[in-house]
Amino acid sequence: MTILVAEDDMITLKTIELRLTKDGHKVIISQDGRDALKKIEDSSPDLIITDIMMPFSSGFEIIGAAKKKEGKKIPIIVLSAMGQENVVLEAFELGADDYITKPFSPNELSVRVKRYFPSAIKI
Amino acid sequence: MPGFLLTFFLTVDYYFFLNVIYVFLVLLFLLSIFISVFTIYKRRVERNKKLWQQSVAPVISEAIFYNDEEEERVDLLYISYKIEMLLKNSRFRQYIINELIQVKKTLSGSSNLNLNRLFEILDLDKDSFRKLNNMKWHIKAKGIQELGIMGQIKYAKEIFWLTNNAKEHVRNEAQSALVSFYGFSGLRFLDLTEYPISQWQQIQLLNKLHHVKPANFDALQKWLQSPNESVVIFSLKLATFYNCYDVYTNVIKCLQIASLQVKLNALEYLKKMPQEDTSEQIIHHYSFENKAYKLAVIHALKDIGSEKQIPFLLKKLHAKDDDIKAAAAKSLSYLHPLGNAFLQTHLFADEYPWQAIFLQITNERAA
Numbered sequence: 001m002t003i004l005v006a007e008d009d010m011i012t013l014k015t016i017e018l019r020l021t022k023d024g025h026k027v028i029i030s031q032d033g034r035d036a037l038k039k040i041e042d043s044s045p046d047l048i049i050t051d052i053m054m055p056f057s058s059g060f061e062i063i064g065a066a067k068k069k070e071g072k073k074i075p076i077i078v079l080s081a082m083g084q085e086n087v088v089l090e091a092f093e094l095g096a097d098d099y100i101t102k103p104f105s106p107n108e109l110s111v112r113v114k115r116y117f118p119s120a121i122k123i
Numbered sequence: 124m125p126g127f128l129l130t131f132f133l134t135v136d137y138y139f140f141l142n143v144i145y146v147f148l149v150l151l152f153l154l155s156i157f158i159s160v161f162t163i164y165k166r167r168v169e170r171n172k173k174l175w176q177q178s179v180a181p182v183i184s185e186a187i188f189y190n191d192e193e194e195e196r197v198d199l200l201y202i203s204y205k206i207e208m209l210l211k212n213s214r215f216r217q218y219i220i221n222e223l224i225q226v227k228k229t230l231s232g233s234s235n236l237n238l239n240r241l242f243e244i245l246d247l248d249k250d251s252f253r254k255l256n257n258m259k260w261h262i263k264a265k266g267i268q269e270l271g272i273m274g275q276i277k278y279a280k281e282i283f284w285l286t287n288n289a290k291e292h293v294r295n296e297a298q299s300a301l302v303s304f305y306g307f308s309g310l311r312f313l314d315l316t317e318y319p320i321s322q323w324q325q326i327q328l329l330n331k332l333h334h335v336k337p338a339n340f341d342a343l344q345k346w347l348q349s350p351n352e353s354v355v356i357f358s359l360k361l362a363t364f365y366n367c368y369d370v371y372t373n374v375i376k377c378l379q380i381a382s383l384q385v386k387l388n389a390l391e392y393l394k395k396m397p398q399e400d401t402s403e404q405i406i407h408h409y410s411f412e413n414k415a416y417k418l419a420v421i422h423a424l425k426d427i428g429s430e431k432q433i434p435f436l437l438k439k440l441h442a443k444d445d446d447i448k449a450a451a452a453k454s455l456s457y458l459h460p461l462g463n464a465f466l467q468t469h470l471f472a473d474e475y476p477w478q479a480i481f482l483q484i485t486n487e488r489a490a
Contacts, residue, residue, distance in 0.1 A: 010180045011176070011180045014180040015226070018184045018185065022188065102228075103229055103231040104230065104231060105231045105234075106230065106232070108232065
């Protein structure tokens, strides 16, 4: 499965990429919101993992763009240090499917991702 | 041309005017050179940081998952020649320390142990430890913080002696580090600390303890008798939060300590874990106390009192202070078998301040 990860912190991004690659997914990475929006159009991922606070475009814009995209429904997992109720609610109202607050466990993220692709799990 | 400008040009010293322009141009030139040099420097720093980040990110992310397959395999982590060369640069070493700390704040779970191990493999613990001997307190505090976050228990002995340092930030970091290492056992610094523990630090310590399994409250009795008032207050908070019934007698003794904060915290404990004699104990010294304590006692009776305290509260209805009167009326409305109806008949409900007090209690109880 192709997963787009949008996260401005390089080490967090690489960590998620490594975890998901080990799980057998194809991972596309993006360090800013504008690049992520472009990659949503170009590569049509099966799932998006996005931070909220990023340069150029926020995670909210990424959720909005992914939900407006015609064709397949792309599940979105938000991964953010912002745990305030209003931010979480806004993400869900815009169409996010899951919300993980930092600090997060990469192994927990891996399990949550697997829920979206039950038939494609690499043992 | 306006008159004042004409006067200015006719009277100004021409050479002085030229000199001013000259100085201004020189300053402008120097400023532009400074801005250019600073911009180049900033760009170079940013570029270096980006290059460092690209080199470090794979090493850290590889280390995070190493124990997935094999125990202790992080020891075999491949550190490239490039990283080895970069590690000779002290700025890079500090950069990688900062990155590891940042990652530890972002990630949770089993990966933390591997990050601690990577910190040691790269000998970064020695850099942080060296900071402990620095004369500047903020560098010393940073060193302790780094060792604490990166779980370097082997330096606990050196850190322990800094828990009683004269500089607040140094001792705060040292205390937090010990609690991170040992949980409740790390609180042994309370035996020797002579300086006050700030409210903020108390919250920080409680927050750290919140994530570990409660254990070892044996020293609480000793801490409740500490000559350091903040240690007593912190111990009372611990005893209240963790429901330590066995220190009840020591907490009662705290009511005799002069500090209002100690007494108020002791009251919080007694409200949460009252015994048969608690209400009588807290009103024992009532008449010698100040208003804040008196109000706290009357409020506490609302929660832990019984009909036995009704005569005491009835007397307080005749106190000179309106706040005491209102508090006593409120507690009576809870303790008296007739509740609010008692107030309505007993008080002069149509007179000031009883009218307002009665209305307030009725509204509060209805809410």
